[in-house]
Amino acid sequence: MRSEAPAPSVDGVVTSADIVATARSIARQQEPSGAIPWFSPVDGVPGHVDAWNHVEAAMALTVAGLRDEARRAYAWLASVQRPDGSWPAKWVLGEVTEAGGESNHAAYVAVGVWHELLVTGDEAFARAMWPVVRRAIDYTLGLRTRRGEIMWIRHEDGSVADEALLTGCSSVYQSLRCAVALAERLGEPQPEWELAADQLGHVVAVHPEAFADKSRWSMDWYYPVLGGPVRGEAAAARLAEQWDTFVVPGLGCRCVSDQPWVTAAESCELVMALDAAGDRDRAVELFATIQHLRHEDGSYWTGWQFENRRHFPGDRSTYTAAAVVLAADVLADASPGARLFKEVAGRPLGPSAPSDPAACGCAARIPRQLANPVRTRR
Secondary structure (H helix, E strand, O other): OOOOOOOOOEOOOEOHHHHHHHHHHHHOOOOOOOOOOOOOOEOOEOOOEOHHHHHHHHHHHHHOOOHHHHHHHHHHHHHOOOOOOOOOOEEEOOEEEEOOEEHHHHHOHHHHHHHHHHHHOOHHHHHHHHHHHHHHHHHHHOOEEOOOOEEOEEOOOOOEOOOEOHHHHHHHHHHHHHHHHHHHHOOOOOHHHHHHHHHHHHHHHHOHHHEOOOOOEHHHHHHHHHOOOOOHHHHHHHHHHOHHHHEEOOOEEEOEOOOOEEEHHHHHHHHHHHHHOOOHHHHHHHHHHHHHHEOOOOOEOOEEEOOOOEEOOOOOOHHHHHHHHHHHHHHHOOOOOOOOOOEEOOEEOOOOOOOOHHHOOOOOOOOOOEOOHHHHOO
């Protein structure tokens, strides 16, 4: 295993000690099982756990050097994976409250395991988690359409949602790229995963009609850049197009365009998208801006309602702290996993298919049905 490096710092914004304190705020909320909920109970209401945000929190723990806590998180995740490769959409205090399996939740374990391997160099861990990753990716690709987008959920009754989500598919693209790299590292190449990633990245980049309209959410704006399908001039143009819609000067990035509140997690994800697009100056400026949401114990308030001038919705969430830690690592280029939103296994994230919709050969008229209908029910 690699020797531990100091936690990242960003000059004039946060120190390494600050980042460790933020990671410890995640660890304090980790449940005895290893699960990491969105937040500890607020006014008696517990936060839920989902696989995607759980993995993101584990990645942040690793970056800050809290390796035991991170490994407990991955061990729990492996222990509760279902035979089909999915995880329930939500748990509360260890009980499943939403049983449907979301595609991007399943796929994100590949990002976490690849990140853990990059940062720690622990190939034995990656090999132990490989069956988990393989089942999760197979589950995710079982929700793929003929055109290449991934439907967002298989419901508890086995039926599949009739729509794909742009943010979710952008995340799945990155997950597939990490899964391909992991497979190659472990001597288990999966060329069909790479083809699926290329096809999905192309659909995200040039076929907006493939996705449900969630354009009021800032994630649908920046996630195609953050996840990797949109890069170069197209990334810069995309971020510029709605900058004034979502970014509130001096406060951060809105969660939704028509609501007067900014959130630290979306702001930090936008920081990483800006960095991936080559706009480091604005990335650092935005990262500094959201420090008004930092609590004295190192945690971060989820958001700020700037018309009522109060923290909203009133919790200090683990996924927010995780986004802060990962953004700091990206800006500092501190850990071996810091470039994960730019490249995977030395290959830049980004489309390899034509960017012209007319030239792609995957006409929008292709029916949005599953490529293998046998897999629509479990």
